[in-house]
Amino acid sequence: MSEHGVARHTRQKDALLQQLRGCEGFVSAQELHRRLTDSGASVGLATVYRQLNSLAESGAVDTVRLDGQQMFRICDDDSHHHHLICSGCGKTIEIEPPDMEWMRQIARSHGFKINSHTLEIFGLCSDCQHKRATQPTRNSAIERR
Amino acid sequence: MSEHGVARHTRQKDALLQQLRGCEGFVSAQELHRRLTDSGASVGLATVYRQLNSLAESGAVDTVRLDGQQMFRICDDDSHHHHLICSGCGKTIEIEPPDMEWMRQIARSHGFKINSHTLEIFGLCSDCQHKRATQPTRNSAIERR
DNA sequence: TTTGCTGCAAACCTTTTGCACCTAT
DNA sequence: ATAGGTGCAAAAGGTTTGCAGCAAA
Numbered sequence: 001m002s003e004h005g006v007a008r009h010t011r012q013k014d015a016l017l018q019q020l021r022g023c024e025g026f027v028s029a030q031e032l033h034r035r036l037t038d039s040g041a042s043v044g045l046a047t048v049y050r051q052l053n054s055l056a057e058s059g060a061v062d063t064v065r066l067d068g069q070q071m072f073r074i075c076d077d078d079s080h081h082h083h084l085i086c087s088g089c090g091k092t093i094e095i096e097p098p099d100m101e102w103m104r105q106i107a108r109s110h111g112f113k114i115n116s117h118t119l120e121i122f123g124l125c126s127d128c129q130h131k132r133a134t135q136p137t138r139n140s141a142i143e144r145r
Numbered sequence: 146m147s148e149h150g151v152a153r154h155t156r157q158k159d160a161l162l163q164q165l166r167g168c169e170g171f172v173s174a175q176e177l178h179r180r181l182t183d184s185g186a187s188v189g190l191a192t193v194y195r196q197l198n199s200l201a202e203s204g205a206v207d208t209v210r211l212d213g214q215q216m217f218r219i220c221d222d223d224s225h226h227h228h229l230i231c232s233g234c235g236k237t238i239e240i241e242p243p244d245m246e247w248m249r250q251i252a253r254s255h256g257f258k259i260n261s262h263t264l265e266i267f268g269l270c271s272d273c274q275h276k277r278a279t280q281p282t283r284n285s286a287i288e289r290r
Numbered sequence: 291t292t293t294g295c296t297g298c299a300a301a302c303c304t305t306t307t308g309c310a311c312c313t314a315t
Numbered sequence: 316a317t318a319g320g321t322g323c324a325a326a327a328g329g330t331t332t333g334c335a336g337c338a339a340a
Contacts (some may be wrong), residue, residue, distance in 0.1 A: 008314055008319050023329085030304070044322045049305060051320095065210050069304060084257055095251050101286060105268060106240050111271035112229055119264045126256035153294050155337055156297085175329075189297045194330060196295095214329060 013125035016040035026064055026071035026085060064120055082119040088128030095121070111139050160186035161196050170237030171209055171216035171230060191220040208266055233273030240266070 018112045019036050020027070026033075052072050055061040062075045073092060084093040096137065097119065107114045162183050165172070172180075178193045197217050200206040207220045211232065218237060229238040242264065252259045 005319060006315085010314075010320060012321070021174055028304085045241075046306080046323075047321055050283060053305095084252060084255060086257065087260060093255055096246055097235060102243055105270060107229060110229060110267075111274075112231065112238075112268040113274055114268040115232060116268075117263075117264075117266040121252060121257075121262040123148060123252060123257040123259040123261075129256075129258055150294060151340085155295060155339075157296070161330090191298075198330095202325080276295055 011041075012043040012047050013051060015043055016048060020061070020072070020074050023073070023090075025090035026066070026073045026083075027090060028030045028069045028071050030069070030070070064118075066122065082121075084123070086125035086128055087122045088124050091125050091127075150272045155187075157188040157192050157198060158211075160188055161193060165206070165219050167216070168235075170235035171211070171218045171228075172235060173216050175214070177217070209263075211267065224271070227266075227270070229266045231270035231273055232267045233269050239284050 012092050015036060017030070019032060019039065019041070023032075023035075029045075029048050029052050032052070033043065033045045036043045036048070052061065056072065057061050060075055061072045062081075063073070064071050064083065064085065066085070071090070076094070081094045082097060086092070103117065104114070146161060152232045160181060161177070164184065164186070166175060168180075174190075174193050174197050177197070178188065179236075181188045181193070197206065200210050201217065205220055206217045207226075208218075209230065210226065211215050211230070216235070221239075226239045229240050231237070247260070248262065
């Protein structure tokens with residue numbers, strides 16, 4: 001991505017954004033690229049990554065790491081939020097933990113300067129719990145612990 | 146790692162465990178391998194990975210993902226805990242968030258069955274905040290957001 | 291002896307990058 | 316025309332795996 005200059009409007013950027021909006025939950029770059037290809041609006045994999053990174057940097061999408069790969073999702077609002085994520089189908093529910101003030105307090109008491117934090121809950125949604133016996137929608141691997 | 150059978154006692158297992166115990170905070174597999182090599186007790190990288198994975202699976206170490214790689218750390222007790230991690234030097238402080246009951250409640254209310262969750266706070270410890278101007282001890286990259 | 295563990299190198303995967311070409315502006 | 320975006324293929328990491336040899340039990 002370019003450092004300066006004005007963002008340019010391109011076909012692939014549109015296609016990617018549109019495809020991303022159509023996604024239920026988090027998708028990996030690879031998966032998104034696959035869907036784009038399947039839907040005919042082919043976009044280079046490198047472009048998908050560059051676009052996604054740029055979006056993440058600007059805060060337009062938020063990301064989460066699941067099982068060794070980065071997952072992306074259109075970010076509805078600007079606030080920082082957390083997620084309840086189905087590791088079966090990627091379905092995502094935004095959750096708002098009550099009172100995260102203790103986090104700042106803990107950090108302060110240890111002399112830390114917080115850069116970022118993660119708080120994600122992984123599990124199976126009710127649909128995927130039932131499909132479980134057959135085969136998970138996409139990816140049954142769960143982060144350890 | 147073998148699926149069944151009795152675990153065997155080996156030089157490299159000892160060396161790895163010992164080295165791991167000597168670590169302040171989380172270390173990556175690569176870093177641990179480097180330290181082992183440096184300290185003379187050379188152990189194959191593959192073995193480090195296999196050993197680490199096995200330990201993680203058994204719960205003897207816990208892991209965290211930082212900046213695209215998995216980090217490992219000896220687990221003091223069996224309880225599930227969370228961390229305040231310095232992304233400069235890897236120093237880790239175990240923290241105990243007050244009341245995580247809401248997590249179960251949220252999951253239940255959405256019909257989810259929790260498999261795992263992550264809650265880690267990344268930042269710079271006071272030492273690394275000061276070194277900052279020069280060069281971070283190891284790795285200044287921070288997970289996005 | 292048996293069979294788990296190890297080392298090496300090759301294989302895998304995801305993500306990044308160099309570079310020439312293309313195309314909004 | 317200018318310079319940001321794109322595609323391709325190569326490169327870069329980190330992690331896993333196949334396999335033959337080694338060594339605990």
